[in-house]
Amino acid sequence: MSAPASAPAAAPDAGTTGRRVEEILDRLAGSGDEEATAAAAAAEELVRALMDFYGAGLARVMRLIGDGQQLALLGDELVASMLVLHDLHPENVTTRIGRALDTVRARHPVETEGFDPDTGVLRLRSTSPGGCGCPSTAQTAQQAIENALSCFAPEVTSVRLDTATAAPEPPLLQISRRPPTAATAS
Known part of the structure; x- marks a missing residue:
């Protein structure tokens, strides 16, 4: 048995x-x-x-x-992290950052603004349409991104995520008829 x-x-x-x-x-x-x-x-x-x-x-x-x-x-997180750990991963860090971000983009759409290999800082910009800019949403996205990067690109030591904020609405412009002038008042 x-x-x-x-x-x-x-x-x-x-x-x-x-x-x-x-x-x-x-x-x-x-x-x-x-x-x-x-x-x-x-x-x-x-x-x-x-x-x-x-x-x-x-x-x-x-x-x-x-x-x-x-x-x-x-594409396997466990295998990729082991290859990176042993300096055997055939892809460069930029490609691995892209691969990591691809795993989270469906829920947290972001674009890479730049990576500084000297400091390990990765700058990202949220491209979420109509994102609310809520701190909890940004924190969730940041955590998901950092988790993905820890497997594929441990060279990234810090993530700076800039959330897109909606431009302020322009003030309401009131359009009305012109008041009469001396030339038109007669």
Whole structure:
């Protein structure tokens, strides 16, 4: 008798996993005694060894599958984040930013205004027609964009989202008949 099939676990996300690893390493190093410091150093060495091992394996996979099949992998957030983490992603940062934004544009339409690789700041402009400019809507969009970028383009360290604000309506212009003048009053 076989066990019932369970639903597949959700794929881990690179940002969450990275933060979790950092928290664990910080906890190990945080107690301050000599034994804990040695354990923290050993844990960091273990993480580096595993990163090197998995990075070498991913590099080999990318070489073996060839260019045509690589494209299918690049759209997967988990695979893309692993390739970026190991500096194996074949696309440049601008292309990866575009790919990340494509995953959220249906709900949060934005255009890229510019990316500064020195500071990691990505400037975006909301193109949402009739957007209300509500702070909660802008915050939701910002969070969705940052989550997508953490997988595809971790070089982006900060997102500046300028929301389009509607131009103020012009004042109502009252048009009426001209008052009579001396020349027309006779």
